[in-house]
Amino acid sequence: METVVSTPAPDEGRSGWRLLGRTVWEQRGGIALGVTAGLCWTGGKVAVPALVRQAIDRGIASGSSEEVARWALWIGLSGLVAAIFTGLRRYLAFYEARKAERRLRNRMFAHIQALHFAYHDRMQTGQLMSRANTDLQAVQGIVTMIPLTISNLMAVVAATVIMLSIHPLLALLALGTLPFVNVLGKRFSSRLHPAVRGLQEESAQLASVVEESVAGVRVIKGFGAERVQHSRLSKEADDVFGMAMLAARVRSTFLPAIELVPNLGLIAVLAYGGHLVLAGQLTIGTLIMFNFFVLFLVNPLRMLGQIIAQAQRAAAAGERVSAVLATAPAIADPDQPRQLPELSQGAPRGAVRFEGARFGYAGEGDAQVLGDFDLRVPAGASVAIVGATGCGKSTVAKLIPRFYELDAGSVSIDGVDVRELALSDLRSNVGLVFEDTFLFSDTIAANIAFADPDAERAQIERAARLSGAHDFIVELPEGYDTPIGERGFSLSGGQRQRIAIARAILADPRVLILDDATSSVDPEKEHEIREAMAEVMRGRTTIVIAHRPATVALADRVVLMADGRIVAEGTHAELLEHSEAYRQVLAASEPGGRHG
């Protein structure tokens, strides 16, 4: 029933390699096809220099036009083979790589959706984003390289064999320097990488100055801070420039050298081979073929040099990806879920009960938020929880839909422990409206109908009316079909909260929890909603966490919390009369209350 959070131990990147291995194995068919195409490319490509040799020696040099035509035809044909398979090799390589990326990203997304709140509390959004984006790109890149690398490697081997079989010493001279291309390529890649990384970091710092300046433009304009920000940005721009130039210096050190090295082989071929031809010990065609091969092998060797560093980076990326995938959801469905009791028609549902609940966000320990918390909310009743910031009232709200696991004690709904319910069953019966509203980039209608995308327009409008959102929605350019969110229409905080409440109303839960859900709604407007809320609360259990006395007064009963415990209980009027602590908490939160 309860799964332990497994934090993957550092294993020197082994989990990353395992992830890469598994990914490749799962797509072995497609990748094998890509490798086959690559090998056909190798055949066509390596044949060309050898055929040119024949064309020169047997055709051009020996004066036979027939031979020239024959070998030219062969060159054309192997060119055709190389051409077809260069396209196919590339297509198949990319296809499989993108497929791997797609599959892993779907898996990650699904896994992220299943991970518990505590995980998301610790993990930054940017972190997860970069794992599901940048890191997957690295994994994708290495899958692409598999067919390319194998065929390149085979090309190097085949060319070497051909050359060795014709003239071993000349072959050694021609190819002797080429391993340095490989070495230089590897060093280039590992030296360039930190510079590129540094450039990314500097760019990110610059971006954060820009972001701040745009988000804080009101402050900048209000205080005339343009010059200060300008000099901050100039400094960041200088840093970016410095890093970019560092990268340029690395490139200027290695790229010309990588180009020079194969030419040393060419010079050796020309010098030694040229004299061999003069001495009649080598044909001119062979000399040209060697020349041709050296030029041809530069690119494959360069790529082979970079592949190792690239694979290491991909493994590191794979490790970060598998760290996410290996984290087991701490809160999961029980093996044999129970069902919430179906009560007779019209009978109130949603009795909530906390018994000896103990909870701390860091697990059991001294930072306890709730200690032996007991609360009984009868079905259909409404309770307001009041208390100073940090007293644990929001935690109570989050424990009912089992967003966190209790350290001890229990929470139950209609007599069933929440841990015995399937999560989807539990959560569709508990509606929680959070303090910070989150809306999706979608239409208003879709946002309200989030719990039930098939809901009819009439249902959506009813929910919006009850939450006091209908009036402003119909005034928007496209009414309920107005897109909102980052790329759509911007709503005020109060409007967003009202949509979030409508979303909860439409879900029609047994237990409705409003966690400071009207804090941004204008007090005047809230007054209007209040009457509709009374209707929403009928027939279901409602837990309201609020500051404003008028909102608190909506509930049948009020519970005052302090330090994770209930310190007073009663109706609003009773508490006002008898509890000094209650009066203080309310006075602190009511604007102007300090004068009363």
Added chain:
Amino acid sequence: MAEPELPPRNPGEDMPLPAVIRRVARHLVPQKKRVLQAMALIVSWTGLALAGPYIIKVAIDDGIEVGDAQMLNVAIGAYVAVKLLSFLVHRRQILMLSRVGETFLRDLRVRVFAHLQRLSMPFYDRNKAGVLVSRMTSDVDSLQELVQTGLMMLVSNGLLFVMSAIALSLISWQLTLVCLVAVPFVVLASVRFARRSRVTYTNVRDRIANTLSRLQEGITGVRVIQAYAREQGEKDRFAVANHQLFDAHVAAARLQGWYLPVIELAGTGTTALVVLVGGYMVHEGLSTLGTVTFFILTLMNLFEPIQQFAQLFNQVQSASASLRKLFGLLDTEPDVPEAKASRPLPDDGAIEVQDVSFRYRAEGNYILDAVSLSIAAGERLALVGPTGAGKSTLAKLIARLYDPSAGSIRVGGVDLREASTASLRERIVVVPQEGFLFNASIRENVRIARGEASDAEVEAALSRIGILERFRALPEGLDTEVNERGSRLSAGEKQLVSLARAALVDPAVLVLDEATSSLDPGTEALVEGAMNRLMEGRTVIVIAHRLSTAEQADRVGVVAGGTLAELGPHEQLVAEGGHYAALFATWQGGLTRAAS
């Protein structure tokens, strides 16, 4: 999902390419010398690259074929010299070209940012923050990518292509004609590829953006998704977006999959033709073996650039799109410009608001309609009224964050439109509702209001409003880093920093936007004390959300429906029994209920 409304078109989006190039050239004028040096280096490097095959031709024709060992040695010596020279030129060239490109980018960054800072509030209202940030990030980054990897390839490949063509035709026009056979295929395929890749890669970019925003929403919204047990629905939605991205990638791979073979085949096909025709010509004594070899080796260099061109095309396209957007932004005129013949605002004097009307958009509704008001120096005026009635707008006009659509605002007799921006920001300071913090220390966050202020001045400002001790008590005192958006400070502490900024500027006129949300009781008192100290001896316009604040002001202005409905001291307005009296009565009623 409904597609969001199209954002307003950017100015400059349809700038023709020659205009973009002219504009870039203009930005490069300060670096004229370096640009010329870089060009000279590239031309010599390309020339040296072509010299290699030519020397081999000489070695074959004048050395090997005629049995002249001396000539062969000369050729080898020349080859060594050419390659060493090329190595050195290549190094300088990379550095020089990078320096030109990176300097251009740094200046562009600073220039665009400075322009963004110069643009006024109406501009920020019209444009979404994310879009503005992307100008400075993704748009400049796409240029950076071009400068780092593409630029040199682009310039040197183009040059190589042209110079190779010239060299080939100089050595053998007949064989050059043979090579021309491939040109129509290459041109047709390239045009087709270019046209298609524009669509394909735009599609890829859109799909990436779409997938990433879905991903981000899935992560930031995970709590809501789990609360409504909508994990499966969201997974399905994500999988759809992810699959669309995959399809876009595959389409791009397919495009390359047919284009690459065409170019590859053109390359080998031409080689075969050169062997065929060249062989025949050698037999007829019309050409030499060295010439044929020269053609084979040069053709190898020639078709690679075309392939790279095709891959660069996409990079160039997105870079030029980015340049258009950036130039468009630079061409946007500030809505609230500084007058050419600006003069400083007098140190003191009454604020005269005369028949001021205002609307945000030319065709929109008037937010303020012919408001007139006079505020004496040293007076404290509270503006109250319902949300959206125009009280904040009036305050913003007084600080000249916007210009009135009609009428005028004068301070000490000087029209704000004629005042110099620097004096305006020194005399009139706006303290926004929420304390927005930048990612820096507390000290730097205060100093933002006056960049040249010394540490002592910053501390004096804090102590003037009685909050120095509060921040000194932190473990790292004023040097405490506030982290992203001030996440380490409470809402009240952020307010305090904001007030300290105003104290540092020490303005004659203070515009205070009172916070609506309530603070924790501890800081509440501190904020109130700091605010009172800050207001002493200044003209203050406070946008009051609490009637207790209004009560303490010299006069209260009730803004309703875009006009100044009531104006006078608190007692007078209460006695008059108008709108304000009613508001005050309700509020007092609420107080009694809450705290009696």
